[in-house]
Amino acid sequence: MHNDYEDIRSRIAEAPSWHDDNGVPRYGAFRPEAVPSIYADEAALVEIGCQACRTRFRVAFHTSQGDRLMAAAMRRDTNPMAGPGLAEHIRGKTLHYGDPPNMGCCPAGPTMNSDPIRVLEYWRRGTWAENHMRWVRDPSLELPLDAAEEYDHDSES
Numbered sequence: 658m659h660n661d662y663e664d665i666r667s668r669i670a671e672a673p674s675w676h677d678d679n680g681v682p683r684y685g686a687f688r689p690e691a692v693p694s695i696y697a698d699e700a701a702l703v704e705i706g707c708q709a710c711r712t713r714f715r716v717a718f719h720t721s722q723g724d725r726l727m728a729a730a731m732r733r734d735t736n737p738m739a740g741p742g743l744a745e746h747i748r749g750k751t752l753h754y755g756d757p758p759n760m761g762c763c764p765a766g767p768t769m770n771s772d773p774i775r776v777l778e779y780w781r782r783g784t785w786a787e788n789h790m791r792w793v794r795d796p797s798l799e800l801p802l803d804a805a806e807e808y809d810h811d812s813e814s
Contacts, residue, residue, distance in 0.1 A: 658756050658759060658767050658768050659676075659679065659680025659756055659757075659758055659759045659767065660680065660681075660759060661759040661760070661761070661767070662680070662681060662682050662759070665681075665682055666682055666760075669682075669684060671684065673758075673760075674686065674687070674715065675687050675702060675714075675715040675716060675717060676714060676715070676716045676717070676758040677691075677692060677693050677716070677717045678692065678693060678716070678717055678718060678719060678754075679693060680716075680756075680758045680759060681693070682758070682760075683717075687702040687715070687717065687777075687778060689719075689778075689780035689792045690792065691717075692717050692719035693719070694719055694721055696721040696722070696723055697719040697720065697721050697782075698720070698721050698722060698781060698782040699719060699720045699721075699742055699743035699744060699779075699780070699781050699782075700717060700718065700719045700743070700779075700780045700781075700792070701717065701718045701719075701743055701747065701752075701776050701777075701778060701779045701780065701798075702715055702716070702717055702776075702777045702778040703715070703716055703717070703718055703752060703754070703773060703774075703775070703776050703777060703802075704716075704774040704775050704776075704777055705754050705757060705771040705772060705773055705774060706757075706771060706772045706774055706804060706808050707757045707762050707763065707766045707769055707771060707772075708769045708770050708771060708772055709762075709763050709764075709765040709766050709769045710762050710763035710765075710766055711808065711811060712757070712760075712762035712763070712766065713774065713808070714757050714758050714760075714771070715777065716754050716757075716758065718743055718746075718752060718754070719743070720742055720743045725741070725742060728741070743779070743781075744779070744781070744795075744798055747776055747779065747798050747800060747802075748798070750773070750802050750803050752773045752776075752802060753773070754771050754773065755770065755771065756768060756769065756770065756771065757769065757771040772803070772804035772807075772808070773802040773803060773804055774801070774802055774804050774805050774808050775799075775800065775801045775802055775805050776798060776799045776800050776802065777799060778794065778799060779794065779795050779796070779798035779799055780792045780793065780794050780795070781793055781795060
């Protein structure tokens, strides 16, 4: 369950535009450099939904080479550079945010799991040839996820 960040939200009249990986409310347009790791080399803005009330949220995901190395080490992988990145999780439809942001969407919402609906934006750091510090958007990974059809059907009803 994420913190409700009432101390932040109570001072800002508008609703958050998105939430970071930790459920922290963010205001303004999503920018990959605003994810909570300066080492991130992949970032995505993803639409998720509360499993209880189906309220939709825009949330960030990010990963870095360090994250992938740690995941590979935990798996005791013989090739630690082969840990799955964010792109692989998107293609495999294995993105998992966990509890939705704690915004009081419903009584059970903050303790429920969330459904991944769609990737709205996917960004990666450029290759060395592209200037590796620059973020590059890749629309080919902006895809519907497992819950997209179900949530889209709800909004048509």
